Amino acid sequence: MNVFQRRESEVRSYIRSFPVLFEKGRGAQLFDREGRSYLDFFAGAGALNYGHNPEPxxxxxxxxxxxxxxxxxxxxxxxxxxxxxxxxxxxxxxxxxxxxxxxxxxxxxxxxxxxxxxxxxxxxxxxxxxxxxxxxxxxxxxxxxxxxxxxxxxxxxxxxxxxxxxxxxxxxxxxxxxxxxxxxxxxxxxxxxxxxxxxxxxxxxxxxxxxxxxxxxxxxxxxxxxxxxxxxxxxxxxxxxxxxxxxxxxxxxxxxxxxxxxxxxxxxxxxxxxxxxxxxxxxxxxxxxxxxxxxxxxxxxxxxxxxxxxxATAEFAETVSARGRRLGASLQDLIGDFPAQLTRVRGVGMIWGLEFKQSAVCQAVAREAFARRLVIETCGSERNVLKFLPPLITDETMLAAGVEIVRESIRQVVEYAGTSVSQNAAGEG
Structure with missing residues (x-):
């Protein structure tokens, strides 16, 4: 990765959020140079609605x-x-x-x-x-x-x-x-x-x-x-x-x-x-x-x-809408799991936003999710919204897997924050 830091302009952005050398893409997944797979809920900022390298x-x-x-x-x-x-x-x-x-x-x-x-x-x-x-x-x-x-x-x-x-x-x-x-x-x-x-x-x-x-x-x-x-x-x-x-x-x-x-x-x-x-x-x-x-x-x-x-037919649109409704419902469940951290869910079709009360927590969750090999970005004026933008062809299993990674990432960030607060309190005492 040194060549990017050495030669590419400081204006580079997404490489800072996703600091991995990607080599291949297929469907709703990216693969790095070591062959590890990443679930892609970023989809080229919406440029890959049909996934990576669709065969036709x-x-x-x-x-x-x-x-x-x-x-x-x-x-x-x-x-x-x-x-x-x-x-x-x-x-x-x-x-x-x-x-x-x-x-x-x-x-x-x-x-x-x-x-x-x-x-x-x-x-x-x-x-x-x-x-x-x-x-x-x-x-x-x-x-x-x-x-x-x-x-x-x-x-x-x-x-x-x-x-x-x-x-x-x-x-x-x-x-x-x-x-x-x-x-x-x-x-x-x-x-x-x-x-x-x-x-x-x-x-x-x-x-x-x-x-x-x-x-x-x-x-x-x-x-x-x-x-x-x-x-x-x-x-x-x-x-x-x-x-x-x-x-x-x-x-x-x-x-x-x-x-x-x-x-x-x-x-x-x-x-x-x-x-x-x-x-x-x-x-x-x-x-x-x-x-x-x-x-x-x-x-x-x-x-x-x-x-x-x-x-060419109505089938694809119907599938996208149905998957989107289920994705939205899954994200709504997260609100019940983490009411102290999350505010609300909003979206339609296959674009959804999960709003956090604190921008720092949202960004920490995005980093943790990437560490668990989910590519996802934040948005909003305060960067306090986690944006779900998977390819439209992402199947139910992968959508569920992505939501589960976010769930575990929130839990990890919350637990780490709680541990840090406890340790600081103990140190002060």
């Missing part, structure tokens, strides 16, 4: 490479892109009654967010955008301006203007309707909030602490936008592609955004890919007006086309 996608990639398929093409027409677009239309858009144009951007989610914000401002000819407390949309400058967490915002000494932050659903407590707050701010000429070109939101704030917006709140925000000629952008980068139990996270609430950003698991294989879905009448780009060298990642198209087969 791997074989499709191998066949494509062996036939000298085009790998880089900018936005030229290729067979790999044609097949993906045709299948996306047939399997995803048409059954849901959705009509979107597809823009391929640079390979990261932030690239997609930048394109969405740029297009919204271009179409509406307004500068302001409304984002929400605890939002995370990426770290390039436009996306960073709409990201709320001070940990990410403080390091860039540049102007981050033209974004107004409004409280997310539940941010002010269960008795405050924050959609009504948004309505009031937009209608009051003295609120200081200019009429925005767009409202951008995550239906589930993953990085923000697994905050799940209610159906009613999402529908009301959509109505507010529609009534005021404001575009609604849904950032489905981490919680799209089936993470909430349906392909798009907004399906559960029954509204249709004007713009949708997808990345992470859209490629199906962890390959770089990002796209923006645009309501046809607002697809007002001029040719080449927004470009990127790697917007034509044909290997990602090949894997993404295979990934869509999961959604």
């Amino acid at each position: 996608m791997k074989q499709a990639l191998i066949r494509y490479l062996e036939t000298d398929g085009v790998t880089h093409s900018l936005d030229m027409a290729t067979e790999a892109k044609r097949r993906f677009l045709a299948l996306f239309e047939e399997i995803i858009l048409k059954p849901r009654g959705l009509d979107y144009k597809v823009q391929f951007t640079g390979p990261t989610g932030a690239n997609g967010v930048e394109a969405a914000l740029k297009l919204a401002r271009r179409v509406k000819q307004r500068r302001n955008v409304v984002a929400f407390t605890n939002a995370y949309h990426g770290l390039s400058l436009g996306a960073l301006a709409a990201t709320a967490n001070e940990h990410y915002r403080h390091e860039a000494w540049v102007q981050r203007q033209d974004v107004s932050f409004v409280p997310y659903d539940g941010y002010l407590g269960p008795d405050v309707d924050t959609a009504a707050v948004l309505r009031k701010l937009l209608d009051d000429g003295s609120s200081g909030v200019d009429l925005p070109a767009a409202v951008i939101l995550e239906t589930v704030q993953a990085e923000g602490g697994v905050n799940v917006a209610s159906h009613r709140w999402l529908q009301e925000v959509a109505r507010i936008c529609r009534e005021r000629d404001v575009l609604l952008i849904v950032d489905d980068i981490q919680v799209g592609c089936g993470r909430t139990g349906t392909f798009f996270s907004f399906e559960r609430a029954g509204f249709t955004p004007d713009i949708v950003v997808l990345s992470k698991s859209i490629s199906g294989y962890g390959l770089p890919m990002s796209l923006v879905l645009i309501r046809p009448d607002i697809d007002q780009w001029q040719p080449g007006e927004h470009t990127g060298t790697f917007r034509g990642n044909n290997l990602a198209f090949v894997a993404a086309a295979e990934a869509l087969s999961f959604w």
Whole structure:
């Protein structure tokens, strides 16, 4: 591991939480250089919804490479892109009654967010955008301006203007309707909030602490936008592609955004890919007006086309939802086991957050879980939420095993803390 410390930038992050040299991945497991297996409840921060090296996608990639398929093409027409677009239309858009144009951007989610914000401002000819407390949309400058967490915002000494932050659903407590707050701010000429070109939101704030917006709140925000000629952008980068139990996270609430950003698991294989879905009448780009060298990642198209087969029938979505409900119930049991340490559980589908009363305990549990070979991260503004993000294909046995590791990790941390307190008291005496 010395070469990473010697040569890789100090900005490296996950390697510090998971200081092991990983060599292989299969399904819901990672394997280190010594061949030890680790249960993966991190899934590439949501980029591996279908697990590591899913066989159909791997074989499709191998066949494509062996036939000298085009790998880089900018936005030229290729067979790999044609097949993906045709299948996306047939399997995803048409059954849901959705009509979107597809823009391929640079390979990261932030690239997609930048394109969405740029297009919204271009179409509406307004500068302001409304984002929400605890939002995370990426770290390039436009996306960073709409990201709320001070940990990410403080390091860039540049102007981050033209974004107004409004409280997310539940941010002010269960008795405050924050959609009504948004309505009031937009209608009051003295609120200081200019009429925005767009409202951008995550239906589930993953990085923000697994905050799940209610159906009613999402529908009301959509109505507010529609009534005021404001575009609604849904950032489905981490919680799209089936993470909430349906392909798009907004399906559960029954509204249709004007713009949708997808990345992470859209490629199906962890390959770089990002796209923006645009309501046809607002697809007002001029040719080449927004470009990127790697917007034509044909290997990602090949894997993404295979990934869509999961959604050809309703069976996969039903399985994800059922497993998610059982995972949530198992986590709820932990609250009863450790009421002094845990506050609540929240989530939907296969994304869940276990909230701790103390951030230090949460982070200690994550470290202990990794020592027991479970890869899991923390989230939330205070990093006091343990985020469960297993691949969607994780079976019941592995889900139960992961929850049991967390249970034993909490017990170990609690017992160690209790022992430390007792020893300190004895030493003081």
